[in-house]
Amino acid sequence: MKWQLWRRLRAPAAPEMEAEIAAGLARLHALEQREASPELEQILLRQWREHRLAAAAQPSRGKVLPVWLRVSAGLAALLLVAGLWRLEVRRQARVDFSPARAHPAAHVSTIAQPHLIRGQASSAEAAKPALHLVRHSIRHSAKPSPALALAQRGWLPLPDSNPQLPLGRAMVVTVRIPGPMLTSLGLVSTPARSLRGASFPAQVLIGEDNFARAIRFVQTREEK
């Protein structure tokens, strides 16, 4: 069947016959005068009236959107709400620790609680001011305390340390300070209960007398 069709299509064209066909088709078009029966018009008009009546009886619901559009709009709204909620949670939980700008020697003091210091000691050069922004999140802390406002200037003199004492040969050690300890040191006003389980990396400056004098929060490699 397809072969026959192909053979006929491959036959050479005859322009005079093409003109004859075109004329014949035009003649057929001119001759064709048939129309559908008048009853059909009556039937359709009756249907139109019934449809209009039914539409008028129904309460107006406005334009109904397609199902896929409604579902995707719902999902988009849900995602938007979830994203906003997540942003709000992160905003509340974020506390910024600014880089230390001043030399540690300016804030050196003694510490009354040397047992806080543990971990690996680093070189004294690490005590130079860091230029990167130090950030760490403390969940459950809504407002920064005045002590945290001080922390934005870099090294923090520890309470009970004496700034009059000479620094001598300073040493810096990197430690992780438990969250409740921040409260007990007076660095944050957040209740110790809410910081339980959290720990924060920090550098502690130890003077020649082996007392901690100042503290600076840092960013670990994992956090970077």
Next chain:
Amino acid sequence: MLAGDLEFTARAAEPEELATSEAGFAALYRRHQPALYRFALQMGARPQIAEEVVQEVFLELIRRPGHFLPSQGTVRGYLFGMGRNLLRNYWRRHRSETSWDQLVSEPDDQGRAALALDEQRDQGRQLRDLQIALAALPWRYREVLVICDLQEINYHEAARILGCRPGTVASRRHRGYKLLQSRLRRQRKEES
């Protein structure tokens, strides 16, 4: 330019007619029904089936007038597209039961009278042969010839109706012509 403006005006007015008044719908029906009915007949449907197609198309327009988008073409193209799909579905359903060639419509009294008148002028026979050859064409070529030549619809609108590109319409029309030539030649050989 003038024809385009007129068509645009008609296109913009038709949905309003349909939505607002019964007289508007009647005017729309009277404007498009003859062409649609003849299209169905020329595609090989019997008069009853052609009427069913016309009825179904206009019922669909009554039920869902919002489906017609003026930006996507004219009302005529929309109606023809629906009619063409209905006819094709009908043909697919009944292909196994009967040959499509047997469904070729016989002209009614008016058509017979016109053909008889032409017979007197020795043209009616040729037209009858052409009609038979057209009815025997494969569906894809026949619909293009009916839409473009018998309904005088341009390639772009025909492409919208058929869901293909204007180039495809042109090439199918050309092939349809060649097939018609071949069939007419064969018929004449048999007669001679």
